[in-house]
Amino acid sequence: MTGQRVVVIGAGVTGCSTAYQLAARGCQQVTVLDKAHVAGGPTGFSSGVVRQFYTDPVLVQMAFQGRDTYAAFHDRVGATAGFVQCGWLLAVTAANRDVAEEGLRIQADVGVDSRWVSPAEVVDLVPGINSEGIAGGVYEPTAGYADPPGAAQAFLDAARRLGVDYRPRTPVISLLRRGADVIGVQTPDERLEADVVVAAAGPWTAGLVASLGHELPITASRHGIVTVRERGRPARPVFSDPVNLVYTRPEGTDLTLIGSNDPGDAADLVDPDHCPSTADSDEVERMLAGASSRLPSVADGEVNASWSGVYDVSDDGFPLLGPLSGIGGLLIAAGMSGHGFKLAPAIGQILTRAVLDADPDPRMHLFRPERFETGDLVRSITTSSLTSMRHDQ
Numbered sequence: 001m002t003g004q005r006v007v008v009i010g011a012g013v014t015g016c017s018t019a020y021q022l023a024a025r026g027c028q029q030v031t032v033l034d035k036a037h038v039a040g041g042p043t044g045f046s047s048g049v050v051r052q053f054y055t056d057p058v059l060v061q062m063a064f065q066g067r068d069t070y071a072a073f074h075d076r077v078g079a080t081a082g083f084v085q086c087g088w089l090l091a092v093t094a095a096n097r098d099v100a101e102e103g104l105r106i107q108a109d110v111g112v113d114s115r116w117v118s119p120a121e122v123v124d125l126v127p128g129i130n131s132e133g134i135a136g137g138v139y140e141p142t143a144g145y146a147d148p149p150g151a152a153q154a155f156l157d158a159a160r161r162l163g164v165d166y167r168p169r170t171p172v173i174s175l176l177r178r179g180a181d182v183i184g185v186q187t188p189d190e191r192l193e194a195d196v197v198v199a200a201a202g203p204w205t206a207g208l209v210a211s212l213g214h215e216l217p218i219t220a221s222r223h224g225i226v227t228v229r230e231r232g233r234p235a236r237p238v239f240s241d242p243v244n245l246v247y248t249r250p251e252g253t254d255l256t257l258i259g260s261n262d263p264g265d266a267a268d269l270v271d272p273d274h275c276p277s278t279a280d281s282d283e284v285e286r287m288l289a290g291a292s293s294r295l296p297s298v299a300d301g302e303v304n305a306s307w308s309g310v311y312d313v314s315d316d317g318f319p320l321l322g323p324l325s326g327i328g329g330l331l332i333a334a335g336m337s338g339h340g341f342k343l344a345p346a347i348g349q350i351l352t353r354a355v356l357d358a359d360p361d362p363r364m365h366l367f368r369p370e371r372f373e374t375g376d377l378v379r380s381i382t383t384s385s386l387t388s389m390r391h392d393q
């Protein structure tokens with residue numbers, strides 16, 4: 001089936017990973033269209049954290065594949081993804097210890113390098129931490145973070161070397177139909193027919209497919225990031241703190257990046273075309289206070305920058321992957337809900353199999369879009385959902 005004509009809508013990390021993997025498997029006619037440019041959407045604003053803690057084995061395996069791919073990116077894709085293996089640590093309170101241990105058991109089954117650490121080890125891993133109320137941690141020594149726009153660009157460059165046609169500044173204005181099926185896309189200048197259209201347009205995907213009569217359960221919400229210059233900052237892992245609703249990670253030599261883990265952020269709905277570029281000042285204060293309560297040296301640092309990015313959040317907080325019921329020629333890849341960077345290598349592989357092979361990747365079933373009609377939702381703890389169990393019982 002490598003003779004298929006494929007149009008990928010969106011040059012974020014999902015679209016670029018998919019285009020690369022299609023081309024690497026011999027698909028000759030792949031076109032990537034982006035209304036702006038590579039990583040011009042949320043991929044360009046992402047924190048790039050790559051860790052593997054979920055309580056669904058499929059998600060753990062996909063995150064494991066993501067870490068593995070970003071760590072070996074140069075050998076596999078031909079350029080660096082900027083992966084920094086600084087480790088990842090989840091602060092665990094007595095209230096969420098059972099869930100943490102369940103996650104660790106699943107990770108062990110999948111082969112993830114992770115372990116339980118005592119409060120004393122937490123203090124060793126995060127020098128200067130205020131460890132009050134911490135019962136221990138989940139530690140993934142081989143996790144870390146990477147450079148999302150760099151990775152998207154590298155996937156795209158490798159795809160283009162294999163013959164993929166990339167067209168920036170080319171918005172898809174509608175999907176072409178024949179009966180119930182999608183047969184291509186319309187841009188301002190061209191009618192582009194395709195055997196398969198992959199809709200990887202992030203928070204714009206729901207709008208694109210609305211004309212098909214399907215209302216995807218995806219909203220667009222604003223999520224802030226702030227960086228603080230901490231002179232003499234010690235080496236630290238990425239640190240997720242469900243009590244204070246933040247995660248932190250090192251950035252460069254002396255910056256600390258702080259992001260929000262607050263599930264309430266999903267209610268801050270935005271139009272993805274008009275999302276303010278800086279973080280909301282109240283949110284910046286909240287993130288600074290949250291990070292400082294664990295890492296007092298953050299309070300002595302200087303704010304360096306802040307920005308906002310958009311999450312495409314689905315109703316169960318996990319991606320929608322695969323066809324829409326009753327519609328041929330279209331695969332959805334959206335609703336990443338803040339997980340999309342670490343999952344992009346696996347998602348690209350799943351979509352590639354959906355395009356090229358008669359038998360779909362069995363992982364795709366979990367993310368089928370029609371699960372919202374049948375109520376068969378994805379259920380996994382995430383670092384954000386742990387926040388609802390943050391207080392000791």
Ligand SMILES: Cc1cc2nc3c(=O)[nH]c(=O)nc-3n(C[C@H](O)[C@H](O)[C@H](O)COP(=O)(O)OP(=O)(O)OC[C@H]3O[C@@H](n4cnc5c(N)ncnc54)[C@H](O)[C@@H]3O)c2cc1C
Nearest residue numbers: 010012013014035041043046047049172202309340341342
């Ligand atoms: C602040 C922030 C922090 C994050 N941190 C992490 C993290 O630590 N770890 C992690 O795993 N994930 C993280 N994420 C999530 C992750 O970055 C995203 O899920 C992922 O980058 C989404 O990639 P995508 O390719 O699916 O979509 P997008 O990046 O949204 O790309 C979609 C593309 O489609 C294009 N497009 C839209 N409409 C059209 C159209 N009509 N025609 C043509 N092109 C179109 C857009 O221009 C855009 O380039 C974070 C996200 C944000 C915003």
